[in-house]
Amino acid sequence: MATVIIPTPLRKFTNQTAKLQVAATTVEEVIHSITLDFPDLKKHLLDDQGKVRSFVNIFAGDDDIRDLQQEKTVVGESTVLSIVPAIAGGTSF
Amino acid sequence: MIRFDDSAREKMLEHAKLDFPDECCGFLYGTEDAEGARQVLETAVVNNAKTGDKRRRFEIGPKDYMQAERYAAEKDFLLLGIYHSHPDHPAVPSEHDRVAAQPYFSYIIISVMQGSIDHVRSWRLNDEARFEEEKTETTHFHQSI
Numbered sequence: 001m002a003t004v005i006i007p008t009p010l011r012k013f014t015n016q017t018a019k020l021q022v023a024a025t026t027v028e029e030v031i032h033s034i035t036l037d038f039p040d041l042k043k044h045l046l047d048d049q050g051k052v053r054s055f056v057n058i059f060a061g062d063d064d065i066r067d068l069q070q071e072k073t074v075v076g077e078s079t080v081l082s083i084v085p086a087i088a089g090g091t092s093f
Numbered sequence: 094m095i096r097f098d099d100s101a102r103e104k105m106l107e108h109a110k111l112d113f114p115d116e117c118c119g120f121l122y123g124t125e126d127a128e129g130a131r132q133v134l135e136t137a138v139v140n141n142a143k144t145g146d147k148r149r150r151f152e153i154g155p156k157d158y159m160q161a162e163r164y165a166a167e168k169d170f171l172l173l174g175i176y177h178s179h180p181d182h183p184a185v186p187s188e189h190d191r192v193a194a195q196p197y198f199s200y201i202i203i204s205v206m207q208g209s210i211d212h213v214r215s216w217r218l219n220d221e222a223r224f225e226e227e228k229t230e231t232t233h234f235h236q237s238i
Contacts, residue, residue, distance in 0.1 A: 010195075055192075084155040084159055086155070089177060089189050089193050091150075
């Protein structure tokens, strides 16, 4: 069971749960599982093509999955996945 | 409604002045009561990780964000939101602010005009992903300090 850390702004969609235990073998399966259990999460995690949104980072331990095998990154019993919203802004584009 | 502990607010405003004319950014930690009223007890300075024009943009690195979540959990605080400054611009969210904004978070924007604090306003996304102003205990620097 991989552990998924839900960031504070998205906990309203997981009944205020901060950590989820998910039976899965890849990041893709983890995302599929948690968006099935918590459908309101989906639009915050995935774009219209079903890919992880550009404003969402997913870390396996301390590693960005973009530096690993992206959604195909393998997860195990001891894997801690953190969903990390990209925080950015400014006066203009 | 979002209220600030005086020292937390002062630290945030000093940061905005110190980093002028660049944008500054940081985290808001505190509590929320059953009616949804928020109290900011601590603010934390964070490095503006934006490469390029920091006068118009800010970015918080993912590892700084992860550390902020851990800190909030350790202290039994809520991570209530983010503050950032708009140097020589009003304390109103830009389209860039809106596109990158997260639900739930309070977004404090500090307008710094020619190096001095002008306005401090708070904004939150509504269910239609549009910003709505969140009432603050005081909104004008000269009335609040």
